[in-house]
Amino acid sequence: MQVKVVIGTIAFMLTMMIMGFAALREPARLQEFTHAYQGRSIESGAKIFKNNCSTCHGVDGKAELCYDTAGEQIGCRGLPLNYAPLLCGDSADRTQRMNAMNWAGTKDAFIQSVVAAGRAGTAMPTWSAQFGGPMRDDEIANVVAFVMNWESEELCSAPVITFDWPATAEAFLAEFPDGDAANGEGLFVTYGCSGCHGVPDGSVAAAVGPDLSNITVDGATRVEGYTAEMYVYESVLHPNAVIAPNCPTGPCLGPPSAMPANFIERMATNPQDLADIMAYLLGK
Ligand code: HEC
Ligand code: HEC
Numbered sequence: 001m002q003v004k005v006v007i008g009t010i011a012f013m014l015t016m017m018i019m020g021f022a023a024l025r026e027p028a029r030l031q032e033f034t035h036a037y038q039g040r041s042i043e044s045g046a047k048i049f050k051n052n053c054s055t056c057h058g059v060d061g062k063a064e065l066c067y068d069t070a071g072e073q074i075g076c077r078g079l080p081l082n083y084a085p086l087l088c089g090d091s092a093d094r095t096q097r098m099n100a101m102n103w104a105g106t107k108d109a110f111i112q113s114v115v116a117a118g119r120a121g122t123a124m125p126t127w128s129a130q131f132g133g134p135m136r137d138d139e140i141a142n143v144v145a146f147v148m149n150w151e152s153e154e155l156c157s158a159p160v161i162t163f164d165w166p167a168t169a170e171a172f173l174a175e176f177p178d179g180d181a182a183n184g185e186g187l188f189v190t191y192g193c194s195g196c197h198g199v200p201d202g203s204v205a206a207a208v209g210p211d212l213s214n215i216t217v218d219g220a221t222r223v224e225g226y227t228a229e230m231y232v233y234e235s236v237l238h239p240n241a242v243i244a245p246n247c248p249t250g251p252c253l254g255p256p257s258a259m260p261a262n263f264i265e266r267m268a269t270n271p272q273d274l275a276d277i278m279a280y281l282l283g284k
Helices: 002-052 096-100 107-117 137-148 153-157 169-175 181-190 193-197 228-237 263-269 272-282
Strands: 089-091
Touching (some): 002 137, 107 137, 169 228, 181 193, 181 272, 228 263, 228 272, 263 272
16 A cells, blocks of 8 residues: 555656656747747848848948849948847837837837838838738748847947037048048948939939039039038038939929938948048049
């Protein structure tokens, strides 16, 4: 009798231990499954990005290096996406870009909605089949997962470089007197200026923004009291401050200007870039 009770108790305890162990493993198993699923989603998102998005948003989503389908380097027309102001914030779901665009929902939904619906009045196309675009919902979800996956310790902990842009071009050029026009010519392409403005030597016609080949003269006439330097300086940093009169397809619209307003942030990590672009455009 005693022996049976002991054996029974041991058997019961063993059963409980095995069941308990299985129960303990369950969340880990679920997590592994979720990770594998997310991994596959990000992987297929990477392919979608390379084939559909990198022409405008660049290799690695940095909007620095863009190539057309033939492999020729072209100007990046999209905003950087592998980019702290889009992906990092004071809290996981509040980022600078969401604030700037007055977005009240989550970060995931912010990115998803721009990808699905595009952004009216800009070069950002509509992708979701729901709005007449070429992609299914699962493809949108995958490419969004891929973009979100750029959020990293490294990206988000890098010191935020805040350059205090001087109020006037004169003060700026006093700080950065050595503009390199040859380097500015390259930057004019890599920042995407040429994608909209064409190339001022006439080799590529302006498509979206004004032709800038005569900006040394025109720039000095736009705002009373402004030099061409001051006008170009302000045009790049604050595109909405003054709207140019003539665009290639008719009168320029705005504000809001069709010119991206975030060069002020993108160039803050390297203000010399603007000095170089000004040297290129203004021939000094
Ligand atoms: C033809 C060029 C072009 C292509 C292709 C393109 N985009 Fe864009 N995208 C843009 C432009 C331009 C903007 C900025 C619009 C604006 O000024 O607000 C933008 C904005 C965005 C934004 C919002 C960024 C922000 O900070 O507000 C996201 C996210 C985005 N694109 C994702 C994608 C994804 C994902 C793809 C591929 C499925 C893609 N884009 C393809 C041009 C493009
Ligand atoms: C997405 C298209 C686009 C990109 C990219 C772009 N611009 Fe513009 N730009 C415009 C449009 C449209 C205007 C006219 C509306 C306005 O004045 O804001 C304009 C206006 C200007 C003007 C004033 C032109 C005039 O005739 O008064 C200058 C100067 C200028 N941009 C320089 C630049 C530089 C430099 C870059 C790159 C760092 C750049 N833009 C990038 C579209 C663009």
